[in-house]
Amino acid sequence: MNDLMEIFEELRDVPPSPRQQEIRAQFLQAGKQRQTSITGYIITGIAASLVLAFAVGIFLQRPEKPTAQNSVEASIPFDQLVEITPDNLHQIKPLVMLETGGTSSFEFSSDSLTLITVEENHTGSLWDLTTDSIQPATWTTNPVYDVAAHPDEPIIAYLTDKPDSIFEYNRETGEDQRKQVLPSNDNAFVYDEQGKLVVFSNGIHRVVWDDGTESIGLRRLKDSFPGDSDYYALSPDGQYIVQGECLSLAYIVDTCMGRLGLWDISAANSSPVPLGDPLPSLINNAVTFTPDSQFVVMKRCLSPRTVFSGENLLENCDQHDMVIWDLAETMMTTLPSTCEQITTFSTIAIDDITVSLSCDERTELWNVDMRTGNSTLLHTLSLPASDFSLSPDGRLISFINNHGSVEIWGVTTETSR
Amino acid sequence: MENRLLQRAKRLEKGALAEIFDTYYPRLYRYLYYQLEDITQAEDFASQVFQKLIQHFQQGHGPDRNLQAWLFQVARNLIIDNSRRNAYRHHQSLGENLVFPSDLEATVQQSLLAQRIQGLLVELSEHQREVIILRFLMEMSLAETADTLQMTVNAVKAHQSRALTTLREKLKEEIHS
Numbered sequence: 397m398n399d400l401m402e403i404f405e406e407l408r409d410v411p412p413s414p415r416q417q418e419i420r421a422q423f424l425q426a427g428k429q430r431q432t433s434i435t436g437y438i439i440t441g442i443a444a445s446l447v448l449a450f451a452v453g454i455f456l457q458r459p460e461k462p463t464a465q466n467s468v469e470a471s472i473p474f475d476q477l478v479e480i481t482p483d484n485l486h487q488i489k490p491l492v493m494l495e496t497g498g499t500s501s502f503e504f505s506s507d508s509l510t511l512i513t514v515e516e517n518h519t520g521s522l523w524d525l526t527t528d529s530i531q532p533a534t535w536t537t538n539p540v541y542d543v544a545a546h547p548d549e550p551i552i553a554y555l556t557d558k559p560d561s562i563f564e565y566n567r568e569t570g571e572d573q574r575k576q577v578l579p580s581n582d583n584a585f586v587y588d589e590q591g592k593l594v595v596f597s598n599g600i601h602r603v604v605w606d607d608g609t610e611s612i613g614l615r616r617l618k619d620s621f622p623g624d625s626d627y628y629a630l631s632p633d634g635q636y637i638v639q640g641e642c643l644s645l646a647y648i649v650d651t652c653m654g655r656l657g658l659w660d661i662s663a664a665n666s667s668p669v670p671l672g673d674p675l676p677s678l679i680n681n682a683v684t685f686t687p688d689s690q691f692v693v694m695k696r697c698l699s700p701r702t703v704f705s706g707e708n709l710l711e712n713c714d715q716h717d718m719v720i721w722d723l724a725e726t727m728m729t730t731l732p733s734t735c736e737q738i739t740t741f742s743t744i745a746i747d748d749i750t751v752s753l754s755c756d757e758r759t760e761l762w763n764v765d766m767r768t769g770n771s772t773l774l775h776t777l778s779l780p781a782s783d784f785s786l787s788p789d790g791r792l793i794s795f796i797n798n799h800g801s802v803e804i805w806g807v808t809t810e811t812s813r
Numbered sequence: 814m815e816n817r818l819l820q821r822a823k824r825l826e827k828g829a830l831a832e833i834f835d836t837y838y839p840r841l842y843r844y845l846y847y848q849l850e851d852i853t854q855a856e857d858f859a860s861q862v863f864q865k866l867i868q869h870f871q872q873g874h875g876p877d878r879n880l881q882a883w884l885f886q887v888a889r890n891l892i893i894d895n896s897r898r899n900a901y902r903h904h905q906s907l908g909e910n911l912v913f914p915s916d917l918e919a920t921v922q923q924s925l926l927a928q929r930i931q932g933l934l935v936e937l938s939e940h941q942r943e944v945i946i947l948r949f950l951m952e953m954s955l956a957e958t959a960d961t962l963q964m965t966v967n968a969v970k971a972h973q974s975r976a977l978t979t980l981r982e983k984l985k986e987e988i989h990s
Contacts, residue, residue: 400980404949410846413838419860420834426867427825498878500956519816541956581954682967 401600467531468492470804474528477806479790482747482763484807486775488793491804492530494523498800501783506547508787510567511794513802514540520554522567525792525804536565536572546587553585553593562595576605579614584630594634594661604661604668606634617659618667621674627654627682631689635662636723638692640683641674656683656694658723675721687745687786691766692721695738695753713737718753722766729769731762740782744793746774752795754780759795816878823870834863837884840951844885847946848892858895862887882960889943889961933983941976944969 413419470492480488494513502513511523512535520540521532535552544553550567553575560581565572580599587593594606602620609615620639627640637659655674683694697713716738718731735755742752749764759777764770781795781803793805821829841862845855865887869875876883934942940962947958948969959966 400977400984401949404945408843408950408952410843411852413842413852413856413859415856415860416838416842419856419863420831420838422860423834423863423867424827424830426864427830427870428827541954 467529468494470528470530472806472808474525474791474806476808477791478809480746480786480793480807482750482772482774485746485761487807488775488805489808491792491806493797494530494532494802494804496521496800496802499783499796499802501542502785502794502796502802503543503545504785504787504792504794505545505550506788508789508792511802511804512543512545512552514543514554515800520552535567542583542585544585544587544593546591547589548591553587555583555585562593564593578605579603584628586630586632586634588632588634592634594630596628596630596637596661598628602637602639604637612666615661616667617661618669620659620670621655621657627656629684629692631685632687633689635660635689636671636685637661637668638683638685640694656692656721658692672726682741684741684743686720686743686749690723691749692723693741693743693749693751694719694721695741718751720749720751720764720766725766727766727769729764729766729771731764731771733760733762733773735760739780742782742784742795744784744786746786746790750774752781752784754782815880819875819877819880823873823875825867825870830867833866833880837881838863840881841884841888844946844951845888845892847950858888858891861891879960881957885947885961886963933980936983937976937979938972940964941972941979944972945976945980948973 472489472491474491477491478484494511496513496515498515500514502511504511509524509526511525513521513523513532515521519534520536520543522535523530523532536554536556539556540554542555546552552565552567554563554565555561556563560578560583562575562578562583562585563572564575575593576595578595578597578599579601580597582598583595584598585593585595592607595604597603597605597614602617603614604617605614617637621641629638631637638656639659640656641654655676657674658671659668660671661668683692685692695716696719698715698717699713715736718733718738718741720729720731722728731751731753733753733755735753738753738755740754744750744752746761747763749766751762751764753760753762757778757780759779759781760773761775761777763772763774765772780798784793784795786793791806794802795805797803818829818832822833838859842855842859845858846852849855849858862884866875866884934945937945943962944958947953947961948955953961955966955969959969962969964972
């Protein structure tokens with residue numbers, strides 16, 4: 397693997413482009429030539445607009461209500477919201493949609509007063525939820541790919557376009573610092589309950605790093621699977637890594653016959669060892685922990701198949717199921733959902749285990765009682781959604797809709813009666 | 814920030830256009846060179862991509878965000894169109910054109926191994942080759958690669974995983990043989 401990366405690095409050099417300046421000049425000239433006529437259109441347009449505005453103004457002399465730029469109004473005041481429970485979940489209704497577009501990551505602050513989002517253009521935004529007129533503020537001009545919020549302090553950990561480094565930003569002081577250089581571009585990170593930043597780096601060597609073992613540095617996982625594994629998750633409490641590996645050559649997109657391993661990374665030893673033997677499993681490349689870190693949730697493909705279309709080999713999966721793995725009891729439960737092709741899934745902490753899954757333009761919210769193995773369908777939303785998150789005060793649910801925008805939903809005092 | 818730059822570029826402000834060119838041309842040229850192996854052709858294609866961008870701006874269209882993905886997608890389409898038109902390459906997949914500069918090999922210490930990698934890349938599927946090029950030669954993030962190839966991050970990860978596994982296995986086979 398080392399050799400591969402070294403070779404890739406050496407192959408990156410290319411000969412310079414001799415005509416770069418010439419092409420640049422042509423590009424700028426093309427813009428300039430057209431600008432003349434565009435200016436003509438603009439002037440004509442402005443003149444026409446002025447005439448129209450004057451004509452309309454004669455009839456409608458009504459001043460515009462000033463609004464804050466980019467702010468969005470919640471349809472229901474936040475102070476009318478109640479805590480979301482399994483009993484009132486069916487009464488949940490939309491409060492506001494944040495036109496983020498292409499949101500890749502979001503998280504509530506620990507006080508539930510701010511929603512931190514990262515959008516497709518990799519801008520990090522802070523949405524102030526203290527008023528019903530929600531206004532975003534860009535918290536960094538660096539491209540941001542992923543975020544985590546500190547549980548006690550106004551601090552955000554984030555990855556930028558230099559994804560081999562993790563940064564911390566203090567929302568109150570504005571202090572922005574690089575916390576750690578990592579050996580890979582593929583990283584997951586969380587703050588544990590004590591506010592310790594824990595990072596898993598899924599590179600050539602799988603390593604973990606945290607504030608508590610800063611003096612030791614990067615700790616390498618012992619006996620990590622030798623094969624490539626992008627199927628991994630870091631538990632929210634920063635205690636475990638679950639890692640999957642494809643063993644079968646007949647794997648297809650998103651699916652492989654493989655094994656699933658669990659590492660306890662909580663001990664500040666120099667090389668965390670796996671907990672028990674790996675679990676043989678037909679797994680998908682989607683695996684996550686529940687918010688309490690006690691269960692692993694994974695999407696499985698039940699019917700992998702490969703089809704030919706013209707000259708292309710298409711790989712597909714027609715049927716999925718959701719499996720919940722109880723780490724303590726080594727017990728597995730399958731959700732009895734009728735969803736066949738599950739697109740996305742997530743977990744939120746409304747009750748013991750609440751799993752959301754999307755398929756066929758709908759999203760199902762399930763509660764799972766691992767003691768009995770019983771699953772209950774709590775509610776179905778008539779839209780596909782992913783990456784659910786429950787605010788720490790339990791009053792807001794946010795999710796990413798099929799347009800990539802963030803929607804915030806809640807249950808009001810009126811509807812809960 | 815990119816949004817503001819694009820807004821200015823759509824008004825055809827020279828400063829914004831220059832900033833866009835200076836930011837993205839080198840990356841685009843590198844990508845095209847990896848794909849086409851030919852300096853002149855890479856420059857021609859890069860020039861065409863930027864001309865298309867100007868045309869879109871002039872018509873009031875063009876990307877509202879994620880300019881890089883837009884530029885790379887246009888470049889990919891040009892390459893695909895070109896390979897379809899080219900009789901010699903008609904029966905070749907896109908990735909079979911992936912050859913690295915011959916003079917580069919003399920400058921690297923692991924030139925033999927590098928040559929093997931070049932040979933092995935052609936054995937990967939089209940998507941796998943593109944993911945390897947974007948991730949490890951263009952040094953794009955998973956998200957950027959997904960945007961460029963118009964696939965999900967998970968799909969990129971899957972292709973990357975399989976491509977690296979294949980490359981590693983092939984290398985092992987060669988070393989053992």
